[in-house]
Amino acid sequence: MAETMRPAETTELGVGPLVPPQLPLAGEEDFEIQLESLNQWQLAWRRFKRHRLALIGSVAFGLIVLIAIVAPILWPYDVTDIPGAKTYGGDAPGLAPLSRLFGTDFGGRSVLQQVLVGARISVEVGVFTMLIAASLGVAVGSIAGYFGGMIDGFLMRFVDLLLAIPFLFVILVAARFFGGGDVVTLILIFGLLSWPGLARLVRAMFLSLREMDFVQAARAVGVSDLRIAFRHILPNALGPIVVSATLIMANAIVLEAFVSFLNFGIRATDVSWGNALSNSQGYLLNGNWWWPFFPGMAIAISVISVNFMGDGLRDALDPRARE
Amino acid sequence: MTLTVERATNVGPPAADVLLDVRDLRTYFHVMDGLVKAVDGVSFTIKRGETLGIVGESGCGKSVTSLSIMRLLDIPPGEIASGEIWLDGQDLLTLSPEEMREVRGNDVAMIFQEPMTSLNPVFTVGDQITEAVVQHTRMSKKEAWNKAIESLRLVGISNPERRVKQYPHELSGGMRQRVMIAMALSCDPKLLIADEPTTALDVTIQAQILELIRKIQDETDSALMLITHDLGVVAEMVEDVAVMYAGRIVERGTVEDVLVRPKHPYTEGLLTSIPSKGMRGSRLNVIKGTVPNPFNMPKGCNFAPRCPYRFEPCGAYDPRIEDAHPPDVACWLYTPAPGQTSAPRQSGPERQAGPMTTGAPT
Numbered sequence A: 001m002a003e004t005m006r007p008a009e010t011t012e013l014g015v016g017p018l019v020p021p022q023l024p025l026a027g028e029e030d031f032e033i034q035l036e037s038l039n040q041w042q043l044a045w046r047r048f049k050r051h052r053l054a055l056i057g058s059v060a061f062g063l064i065v066l067i068a069i070v071a072p073i074l075w076p077y078d079v080t081d082i083p084g085a086k087t088y089g090g091d092a093p094g095l096a097p098l099s100r101l102f103g104t105d106f107g108g109r110s111v112l113q114q115v116l117v118g119a120r121i122s123v124e125v126g127v128f129t130m131l132i133a134a135s136l137g138v139a140v141g142s143i144a145g146y147f148g149g150m151i152d153g154f155l156m157r158f159v160d161l162l163l164a165i166p167f168l169f170v171i172l173v174a175a176r177f178f179g180g181g182d183v184v185t186l187i188l189i190f191g192l193l194s195w196p197g198l199a200r201l202v203r204a205m206f207l208s209l210r211e212m213d214f215v216q217a218a219r220a221v222g223v224s225d226l227r228i229a230f231r232h233i234l235p236n237a238l239g240p241i242v243v244s245a246t247l248i249m250a251n252a253i254v255l256e257a258f259v260s261f262l263n264f265g266i267r268a269t270d271v272s273w274g275n276a277l278s279n280s281q282g283y284l285l286n287g288n289w290w291w292p293f294f295p296g297m298a299i300a301i302s303v304i305s306v307n308f309m310g311d312g313l314r315d316a317l318d319p320r321a322r323e
Numbered sequence B: 001m002t003l004t005v006e007r008a009t010n011v012g013p014p015a016a017d018v019l020l021d022v023r024d025l026r027t028y029f030h031v032m033d034g035l036v037k038a039v040d041g042v043s044f045t046i047k048r049g050e051t052l053g054i055v056g057e058s059g060c061g062k063s064v065t066s067l068s069i070m071r072l073l074d075i076p077p078g079e080i081a082s083g084e085i086w087l088d089g090q091d092l093l094t095l096s097p098e099e100m101r102e103v104r105g106n107d108v109a110m111i112f113q114e115p116m117t118s119l120n121p122v123f124t125v126g127d128q129i130t131e132a133v134v135q136h137t138r139m140s141k142k143e144a145w146n147k148a149i150e151s152l153r154l155v156g157i158s159n160p161e162r163r164v165k166q167y168p169h170e171l172s173g174g175m176r177q178r179v180m181i182a183m184a185l186s187c188d189p190k191l192l193i194a195d196e197p198t199t200a201l202d203v204t205i206q207a208q209i210l211e212l213i214r215k216i217q218d219e220t221d222s223a224l225m226l227i228t229h230d231l232g233v234v235a236e237m238v239e240d241v242a243v244m245y246a247g248r249i250v251e252r253g254t255v256e257d258v259l260v261r262p263k264h265p266y267t268e269g270l271l272t273s274i275p276s277k278g279m280r281g282s283r284l285n286v287i288k289g290t291v292p293n294p295f296n297m298p299k300g301c302n303f304a305p306r307c308p309y310r311f312e313p314c315g316a317y318d319p320r321i322e323d324a325h326p327p328d329v330a331c332w333l334y335t336p337a338p339g340q341t342s343a344p345r346q347s348g349p350e351r352q353a354g355p356m357t358t359g360a361p362t
Helices: A040-050 A052-074 A111-147 A149-164 A167-178 A183-209 A213-220 A225-261 A273-286 A290-317 B062-070 B097-103 B125-136 B141-154 B173-185 B203-220 B231-237 B255-260 B265-272
Strands: B018-031 B034-047 B051-055 B078-087 B108-111 B191-195 B223-228 B240-245 B248-254
Touching: A040 A052, A040 A290, A052 A111, A052 A290, A111 A149, A111 A183, A111 A225, A111 A273, A111 A290, A149 A183, A167 A183, A167 A225, A183 A225, A213 A225, A213 B108, A225 A273, A225 A290, A273 A290, B018 B062, B018 B223, B034 B051, B034 B062, B034 B223, B034 B248, B051 B062, B051 B231, B062 B078, B062 B108, B062 B191, B062 B223, B108 B173, B125 B141, B125 B173, B141 B173, B173 B203, B191 B203, B203 B223, B203 B231, B223 B231, B231 B255, B240 B255, B240 B265, B248 B255, B248 B265
Parallel strands: B051 B223, B051 B240, B108 B191, B191 B223
Antiparallel strands: B018 B034, B018 B078, B240 B248
16 A cells, blocks of 8 residues: 555655655654653652752741641730739640740740741731732733733733832832731732732743744644643743742741831731831840840741742742653 | 736635645735745645645745644734635635634644654643543543543554653653644544654654654545655655745646656756765755845746746746646746747656665665
8 A cells, every 4th residue: 555655756766765664663662661650740749859958848837837827726815915914814724934935025925925826927928928929920921921912011011010119118108008907908918019020920931831832732733722821831830930939928928027027017916926026126235135036037937948848849840850 | 917817716615525725825924124925825725635745945935834724823923915725615714713723633633843842741641632632522531531542552652551641751752743643633634734744853763753644644534734845755755746935836746747857947956956876976966046035035936046947037027836737837937928939848857867866775
């Protein structure tokens, strides 16, 4: 059959038979070593485990999240609860020495308690700011990058506008204006102002990824735009997005502390790491180092562990990483 | 226009046995420096189950032609300025984007040049094939998965049950091209477009892949449009061939006619510039000059500045393949030019067998 299709003159043409007649069709794969195939998540987990610092970071952050959930329930903090005051209910039985572990503040309240209970607000601010910023950033960035043209121009000019506004100034004004020291308000303000950087990143990733051959190949089998953008391109951009999202989270934790320190953030009656730092301001010169030290360390440790975790996730989620 | 030659005025859908009928396709690109006429009036047909090769050098418009058929060009800067593309009784250029998505993968499938980058690194081979199947059929995920295994077996991948769960980076280049072919075949397309399917592969794998495409085309009875710059591949793979130069088809016919008795001086030039064993020690023939600048096309025939046979009408009048009888070559050597009573040649020069053999083992 194959012989009849071949024009008789081809050898005269000098374009001699390219196809040796009886080539085994599937020879090459027989030489490959049989390997157990792992799925994407198993592979990612394997790469993540190999990243020591990332593992330490995620364990540390996991602990912080656990503390943030459990501590306020087991050891409720009340700003009016001052040892020596008439209303003071006293430390839980047997916990008295423990509660003095990080020392006490001017009211005699446990610094350890403030660090533990204060974790809740920091984690809330970090996680939810990150979720809002990541969703907005990914949505805007991918639409701009995938469709390009006018849509891209419009969205990116809006991003430029947001980035041109002095971030801190807006946060301070907005926090004071809408504030009242509410966590939800703070998260919304942070979230709505933190996404432009991520949107730019996602757009840049989409601009380069949409020119990839596999996108053209997906189009050639009739895959829809929406599916190409979110199922084909987005997973390939996941690594940088995750890193950027963790940076946003770390940044939000620092920002909360900073804004609270300036008394523009969480209301003073709530406990947060920023408030603890803020309260310690005037007492620092007296040599009360433990008072700002432990909340400060809590902030530093959580930010570092989040960053390590992001670093590990990036390496683990890179689809092109080989074993 | 002084030239009035009665042309077959094609109105309405083509005959039933014609699968693909491209009529006067013009694809332009609006770029910073002006207008590039990448495809400038191309017409051809492919009947059901038949094979057509399109050859030409880089930038002659062969890939743009195929992307125009698939409607995969970015618009803008691209623009399909005019023409009709009839596939199986419907003009693809009149379809809505959603209707066109149904055609892609289902009626026409494409095999790309770069198997290394044409598969998405985050999906398994099976995921990618099933996506195409689920897109176009009513099959469930499970059935589609079995179909994927089936098509992998069809393209000669051993142990498809295991391969289907692997990621592209676990496969070699030849295997990935097999997967691409399996993906293209999964919905039983009526037309298969292969755009330089073997350019990125090494020579032994090339031969296997070509053999596979021919075998599959033969078994499934789909039509094949093979785009290549390799005349050897054309000679092996297809029955009919169209030679493109600067956005136009300059010669077409059966493989025997075009490769043995080339009429157009460009085709002749292409054939004589293949190195061969008998030519050892002598200089290789080349086509002098370069492809014309798209912003500054020569007056008259596009090939005239490089043509060794050019004479007076070539610099003045633009030969069109539609004006020839039969319409197989766009050259004033074979068609009386305006003001001329007869054409200098009736048939192409018979090429000598000797000096044209390649160094390929026979």
